[in-house]
Amino acid sequence: RTTFRWMWRGTYLSLLGLVGAVIYDGYLDRYPDVQFIPDPEKKTLVVLGTGWGSVALLKKLDCANYNVIVISPRNYFLFTPLLPSCTTGNIEHRSIMEPVRQILRHKKAAAKFYEADATKIDYERKVIKISDNSDVKGTINETEVPYDMLVVGVGAENATFGIPGVREHSCFLKEIRDAQAIRTKIMDCVETAAFKDQDSAEIDRLLHMVVVGGGPTGVEFAGELRDFFDHDIQKLIPDIAPRFKVTLVEALPNVLPMFSKQLIDYTESTFKEEHIEIKTKTMVKKVTDKTIEAEITGPDGKKSLITIPYGLLVWATGNAVRPLVKDLMSQIPAQKDSRRGLAVNEYLVVQGARDIWAVGDCAVAGYAPTAQVASQEGAFLARLFNNMAKTEALDTKVKELSSSLNVRPGNAAEITSEIESLEKQLRRQKDIKPFHYSHQGSLAYIGSEKAVADVAWFNGNLASGGKLTYLFWRSAYLSMCFSTRNRVLVAMDWIKAKVYGRDVSRE
Ligand code: FAD
Ligand code: NAI
Numbered sequence: 221r222t223t224f225r226w227m228w229r230g231t232y233l234s235l236l237g238l239v240g241a242v243i244y245d246g247y248l249d250r251y252p253d254v255q256f257i258p259d260p261e262k263k264t265l266v267v268l269g270t271g272w273g274s275v276a277l278l279k280k281l282d283c284a285n286y287n288v289i290v291i292s293p294r295n296y297f298l299f300t301p302l303l304p305s306c307t308t309g310n311i312e313h314r315s316i317m318e319p320v321r322q323i324l325r326h327k328k329a330a331a332k333f334y335e336a337d338a339t340k341i342d343y344e345r346k347v348i349k350i351s352d353n354s355d356v357k358g359t360i361n362e363t364e365v366p367y368d369m370l371v372v373g374v375g376a377e378n379a380t381f382g383i384p385g386v387r388e389h390s391c392f393l394k395e396i397r398d399a400q401a402i403r404t405k406i407m408d409c410v411e412t413a414a415f416k417d418q419d420s421a422e423i424d425r426l427l428h429m430v431v432v433g434g435g436p437t438g439v440e441f442a443g444e445l446r447d448f449f450d451h452d453i454q455k456l457i458p459d460i461a462p463r464f465k466v467t468l469v470e471a472l473p474n475v476l477p478m479f480s481k482q483l484i485d486y487t488e489s490t491f492k493e494e495h496i497e498i499k500t501k502t503m504v505k506k507v508t509d510k511t512i513e514a515e516i517t518g519p520d521g522k523k524s525l526i527t528i529p530y531g532l533l534v535w536a537t538g539n540a541v542r543p544l545v546k547d548l549m550s551q552i553p554a555q556k557d558s559r560r561g562l563a564v565n566e567y568l569v570v571q572g573a574r575d576i577w578a579v580g581d582c583a584v585a586g587y588a589p590t591a592q593v594a595s596q597e598g599a600f601l602a603r604l605f606n607n608m609a610k611t612e613a614l615d616t617k618v619k620e621l622s623s624s625l626n627v628r629p630g631n632a633a634e635i636t637s638e639i640e641s642l643e644k645q646l647r648r649q650k651d652i653k654p655f656h657y658s659h660q661g662s663l664a665y666i667g668s669e670k671a672v673a674d675v676a677w678f679n680g681n682l683a684s685g686g687k688l689t690y691l692f693w694r695s696a697y698l699s700m701c702f703s704t705r706n707r708v709l710v711a712m713d714w715i716k717a718k719v720y721g722r723d724v725s726r727e
Contacts, residue, residue: 273580276598434470443667
């Protein structure tokens, strides 16, 4: 009994310690130290965007070395891997947002933030035109920001390939407002289908949820949607249950092309069990307010047209270049052959431009447009800039000491040895290795509390799928959340949804 009592006390104290650590972390978050005032003598470093690339840069950048200005229409960082879970209320959207002002408040020196869209980068004049496109505008809502160094981290926009009707009728899944719109529309379709005396064909249409694009965004969303229906809607509105249908449409012969064959097969068979229909080799050509028209390639290679009625259409066909980036590319002759974004060299310098770097989905460095790549690029640039600042400081010191040699010839030996030691440091600092991406693996949730993972394992690759992988998926994403606050909120949302079910009220 004594052993048991001590074990109980030990567990209790550990739990208390954990709660204390969480509260202390929150306290530190709320009351950060005093910051240095920016020094006008220093170079102005402008960072565009508050996504994975830019925030990874800001996290590691020593802001005392530069006057840092951050410009983005979004005053928060968004943890995109958990965005599909927000569409069904498994996670509440604020749990995966981190205010950028909170991030900047923790820097050694104050950094400025402007909530605005960069509308033009004039790289000859080294200025950026910015515009406040939010609902509330002051008398001045357009101005210019000059820069000495610029980092472009504006991500990408949704690709529609100019297919008619896509912009007007579908929902995308990139931003918080997209997830909110999907959540509202799912419930609108369900409640309208449950309307008294609703027409039978209309019920089928309203309850047909179509996802276009079998990449990880489309697959994860389809899985979340089916879970929502099976765990919650079905129990609350059982009379419409048999009519609910999810279809995933993909132009290629299979979904999740970046995963191994084994995991593609596993995903496809899991979807079959979950009653998610996959239509591969099906290319959507036109969208109207109630139907999509697609071209199917049959096993004999013959093409035929089909029309699919839908209630909700989610369009997840990947990335396209933002107009700001297209415009910058058109100003730089060296970018004329680049199609998918700003071509950068191995130090992430935009080719053909001076003092401009690019990170993440808007940069073409030879890697996939993922959060993993963007955050490693951002962290690399932070190291590069911290290093450049140190190099400049050492250079200035060497110059000062060299000129003092003539003024103080008596101390020549001492000064020369100091110069030699500084030059040694300088050589070490200047020896910066180019950016190297280290792939940690790919993870995706596929519904029914199952996930697939292709992860780097020692020198090889480990492919796994199922419930255990789902636990790994959850713990990996929980640990990757931006802050302790995010982690606590996400964990609480998961518990809340498990215990009480997802909230089906339509906002
Ligand atoms: P973003 O993170 O998109 O950030 C771009 C920033 O630029 C935003 O703050 C935006 O507001 C701002 N901006 C836009 N226009 C302007 C402008 N004109 N001026 C100034 N600022 C501007 N990747 C993974 O590796 N793992 C995952 O599990 C994963 N899951 C995903 C799930 C979903 C639903 C989605 C959509 C993507 C997912 N990704 C994942 C991909 C990942 O989110 C992107 O690759 C990543 O966000 C790219 O980072 P970024 O910094 O380039 O751009
Ligand atoms: P994607 O580019 O990976 O996939 C889009 C899919 O849409 C493609 O398979 C394409 O063949 C298909 N498609 C295009 N046009 C079509 C049409 N007209 N009709 C039918 N199908 C069509 O896009 P996604 O999923 O949005 O991902 C974007 C990036 O974000 C990728 O790099 C991806 O790896 C990353 N990401 C990673 C996640 C993860 O690791 N869990 C989750 C979500 C995104």
